[in-house]
Amino acid sequence: MSLLFTKEALKKFKTQGSLFPSTRALGKCMLKTVKMIPGVVVVELGAGTGVFTKEIILRLRERSRLIVFENNRALAELLRNQLKANIDEGRVVLIEDDAVNFPLHLNRLNIPQADYVISGLPLGNFNKTLRQKIFSAIRTGMKDDGVYVQFQYLLASFAHVRREFDAKIIGFEPRNIPPAFIYECKKKRN
């Protein structure tokens, strides 16, 4: 799994953002403020080899759904195989597409908006246009009281996130390569 991630990262480092998948420790830290009550909809953006996906599935309660986005074909194929049982049960939907399209896919699935957006997207590597598209998709596709959780290796991107959301740093996980900061973001109230 890690080997495939590294192989894909060597081909497309900008979109991959790292040479290694995140650790389980970072996955747990990303989810520590997420309240997995029954019936929630969780959207995961940029799932890679599924480190966070597995942690989310472990916490999913009854009537909840997880919609996973990954636009790298090889990684999406790996996820499709790994998540087969959950996909067959209908708890998990895997979408091989750009994360910017996630509200369109929710619409297609008759899901108005998500409660949580968990993102592993390498925002710091994205240009301003792509970053704005992602932020706009999250504002459209997430409930007004929803929570968006993002990790980043450098605090540089925090300024971008804070311009768009009410954002705070909720953790730093040293047991990751590289170590990572975790942001929790809510929609700004007008």
Ligand SMILES: C[S@@+](CC[C@H](N)C(=O)[O-])C[C@H]1O[C@@H](n2cnc3c(N)ncnc32)[C@H](O)[C@@H]1O
């Ligand atoms: C830093 S990796 C994180 C992977 C995984 N969440 C983890 O923490 O190990 C970023 C992932 O986002 C995916 N990705 C990058 N841009 C994307 C986009 N626009 N839409 C969907 N996935 C994207 C990459 O293919 C990669 O798998």
